[in-house]
Amino acid sequence: MKRFLVIIGMVVVTGTGALLFGQTTEKSSGVVNMTMKKKVTPEKATATQENAKATPVKEQSKVTESSQSTTIRMVKRAQVNVTTMPAGNADIGFSWITPKYSSVRTSESRYKIEAAVSSDENIRFINIFVNGEFVKNIIPPVSTIRQMMIDEKMELSLGANQVKVEAVTVTGKKIESSLQIMYDISIATNYALVIAVEEYDDPNINDLDQPVLDAGNFIDVIESDYNFQKENIRFMKNPTKADIIGTLHNMRKEVTNKDNLLIYYAGHGYWDEEMETGYWLPKDAARDNPVDWLPNTDLTNYLNALKTKHTLLIADACFSGGIFETKTRGAFNNAIDVEKLYKLKSRKAITSGSLNEVPDKSEFIERLIWELKNNSNKYLAAEDLHTNMESYFENNSRAHTEPQYGTIQNVGDEGGDFIFIRND
Numbered sequence: 001m002k003r004f005l006v007i008i009g010m011v012v013v014t015g016t017g018a019l020l021f022g023q024t025t026e027k028s029s030g031v032v033n034m035t036m037k038k039k040v041t042p043e044k045a046t047a048t049q050e051n052a053k054a055t056p057v058k059e060q061s062k063v064t065e066s067s068q069s070t071t072i073r074m075v076k077r078a079q080v081n082v083t084t085m086p087a088g089n090a091d092i093g094f095s096w097i098t099p100k101y102s103s104v105r106t107s108e109s110r111y112k113i114e115a116a117v118s119s120d121e122n123i124r125f126i127n128i129f130v131n132g133e134f135v136k137n138i139i140p141p142v143s144t145i146r147q148m149m150i151d152e153k154m155e156l157s158l159g160a161n162q163v164k165v166e167a168v169t170v171t172g173k174k175i176e177s178s179l180q181i182m183y184d185i186s187i188a189t190n191y192a193l194v195i196a197v198e199e200y201d202d203p204n205i206n207d208l209d210q211p212v213l214d215a216g217n218f219i220d221v222i223e224s225d226y227n228f229q230k231e232n233i234r235f236m237k238n239p240t241k242a243d244i245i246g247t248l249h250n251m252r253k254e255v256t257n258k259d260n261l262l263i264y265y266a267g268h269g270y271w272d273e274e275m276e277t278g279y280w281l282p283k284d285a286a287r288d289n290p291v292d293w294l295p296n297t298d299l300t301n302y303l304n305a306l307k308t309k310h311t312l313l314i315a316d317a318c319f320s321g322g323i324f325e326t327k328t329r330g331a332f333n334n335a336i337d338v339e340k341l342y343k344l345k346s347r348k349a350i351t352s353g354s355l356n357e358v359p360d361k362s363e364f365i366e367r368l369i370w371e372l373k374n375n376s377n378k379y380l381a382a383e384d385l386h387t388n389m390e391s392y393f394e395n396n397s398r399a400h401t402e403p404q405y406g407t408i409q410n411v412g413d414e415g416g417d418f419i420f421i422r423n424d
Contacts, residue, residue, distance in 0.1 A: 122146055205285060375422065
């Protein structure tokens with residue numbers, strides 16, 4: 001009899017271990033601690049800083065009865081990430097990990113939600129809805145499971161996204177929880193690097209009168225009318241080549257792949273026909289020695305290293321069109337909406353000319369500032385800004401400026417565009 005009881009005990013232990021093993025997987029960061037009581041680690045707290053002003057989640061789960069059978073097509077998915085729990089210690093409902101709050105704002109078009117759901121009955125499946133539309137169905141890895149982990153990336157639309165998650169049990173009971181994810185691109189950080197060179201050390205290079213003044217006026221409009229904060233704008237007046245390179249190098253540590261960068265340059269430019277290379281001429285440039293000229297190749301190397309979401313280069317200089325390896329236009333026409341343009345990475349440029357000289361008194365920057373000041377739209381794509389400027393110069397025969405717009409090649413452009421966002 002004792003031997004019989006030992007065998008039964010071994011079977012029970014083995015079966016229980018197999019079930020627990022089937023409910024436990026390991027993520028790259030380790031095994032998820034699945035307790036129904038919310039635990040916020042320092043790492044999770046850091047990850048939710050953008051939600052600091054939101055209202056903390058209160059009890060938001062509800063249980064309803066459903067007498068109708070569900071006919072939604074079920075899609076099998078990989079085993080969920082669940083750790084073992086002592087029986088009877090789980091609260092029925094949802095425990096949210098990400099987001100921590102019932103309402104959250106993000107500048108990214110995809111947002112990961114993580115939650116633990118516990119039921120007093122076996123869970124048959126989980127449904128996810130966004131703005132009332134069914135988007136996903138999750139099937140448990142085994143039929144006898146009462147705790148599950150939800151780990152999904154949600155595709156968002158601009159504005160408010162009402163997300164509802166419901167767990168349906170084998171008897172038709174529903175356990176629901178809802179949250180709001182606000183997709184708002186205006187909360188992304190915009191950096192601006194503004195470079196103006198008008199005084200040159202070499203007497204053989206003519207000084208200019210307008211670049212510093214023009215650049216200051218440009219800064220005024222993007223700071224007052226658009227979502228550029230003063231602390232994120234760097235104004236370099238008459239910098240050397242080393243100054244420019246050093247600033248670009250240091251910005252690699254500061255700018256992230258969620259940020260946007262606007263680079264503005266006003267000063268002399270030069271095009272080497274034999275080498276087919278364009279240059280900016282910093283303060284310490286010498287006419288007969290190119291060692292302190294800044295070649296386009298150096299600039300594009302840094303644009304490639306700066307892992308921004310969007311980068312726009314505005315160059316008001318002679319031969320500034322040399323930044324384009326080939327003459328390009330935008331990947332999208334004006335009918336494409338802002339949401340699609342912002343979602344894709346971009347590396348674009350607007351220049352005051354192609355391979356020609358431009359006047360010291362810049363018609364280009366005057367019109368650029370005018371267009372920005374008089375724009376009445378909340379969102380203005382860089383290509384639309386260029387199109388408005390181009391139409392003006394085409395319709396004014398006395399103008400000597402032919403602004404160019406295009407993609408900077410081989411630095412990570414995916415077809416999106418830089419978006420100017422007006423302050424409310």
